[in-house]
Amino acid sequence: ETGVTQTPRHLVMGMTNKKSLKCEQHLGHNAMYWYKQSAKKPLELMFVYNFKEQTENNSVPSRFSPECPNSSHLFLHLHTLQPEDSALYLCASSQVDRGLSGNTIYFGEGSWLTVV
Amino acid sequence: AQKITQTQPGMFVQEKEAVTLDCTYDTSDQSYGLFWYKQPSSGEMIFLIYQGSYDEQNATEGRYSLNFQKARKSANLVISASQLGDSAMYFCAMREGGNSGAGSYQLTFGKGTKLSVIP
Numbered sequence: 001e002t003g004v005t006q007t008p009r010h011l012v013m014g015m016t017n018k019k020s021l022k023c024e025q026h027l028g029h030n031a032m033y034w035y036k037q038s039a040k041k042p043l044e045l046m047f048v049y050n051f052k053e054q055t056e057n058n059s060v061p062s063r064f065s066p067e068c069p070n071s072s073h074l075f076l077h078l079h080t081l082q083p084e085d086s087a088l089y090l091c092a093s094s095q096v097d098r099g100l101s102g103n104t105i106y107f108g109e110g111s112w113l114t115v116v
Numbered sequence: 117a118q119k120i121t122q123t124q125p126g127m128f129v130q131e132k133e134a135v136t137l138d139c140t141y142d143t144s145d146q147s148y149g150l151f152w153y154k155q156p157s158s159g160e161m162i163f164l165i166y167q168g169s170y171d172e173q174n175a176t177e178g179r180y181s182l183n184f185q186k187a188r189k190s191a192n193l194v195i196s197a198s199q200l201g202d203s204a205m206y207f208c209a210m211r212e213g214g215n216s217g218a219g220s221y222q223l224t225f226g227k228g229t230k231l232s233v234i235p
Binding site: 002040045088092108110 | 149153158159162166225226
């Protein structure tokens with residue numbers, strides 16, 4: 001059983017819809033991440049939250065809106081997406097105060113998103 | 117320039133044999149960490165093994181070992197006694213430490229190698 005759970009696992013949405021991806025980590029970590037994985041492209045970091053504060057936003061379009069209400073939960077709100085946003089969205093968590101060696105990132109199972 | 121290079125898009129290995137997946141990296145930092153992840157077709161990214169830039173011994177975790185050659189900037193993953201369940205995508209990743217050694221949040225991934233284990 002993974003320590004990071006994501007729902008839904010599969011989502012199909014129209015370009016005018018509003019939906020949200022949910023992530024919960026059970027590892028007691030203090031940092032959470034959203035990554036995007038598109039076909040034939042390396043994994044891309046989208047957002048980082050450290051102690052509920054957003055610390056990185058890698059030039060992600062505003063149609064993706066993250067929310068981190070506490071250190072265990074992370075959401076990605078989606079609205080007016082484009083077909084090219086279809087991808088696997090991976091949530092992850094880590095403990096950032098353990099130095100470089102302890103800061104292993106653990107991923108969830110991912111949410112497969114298809115925009116039609 | 118790519119920071120992580122995995123030159124093998126696909127690899128085949130016979131069941132019970134060992135296989136080496138290549139990874140080279142590029143960084144000017146003295147402190148960095150190297151990671152390997154496995155991604156089955158289901159999508160989950162599973163952490164396998166970690167090697168720190170200051171670690172003198174090659175990392176090992178069960179059937180996984182990391183052949184770390186710092187001067188050549190390579191961190192190859194060796195899987196011994198391959199099993200059918202090892203068939204998956206394998207990603208090499210790096211976190212750079214910077215001057216403080218505290219590390220950034222950015223984990224840079226390679227494009228991956230698809231491993232297929234043949235019965």
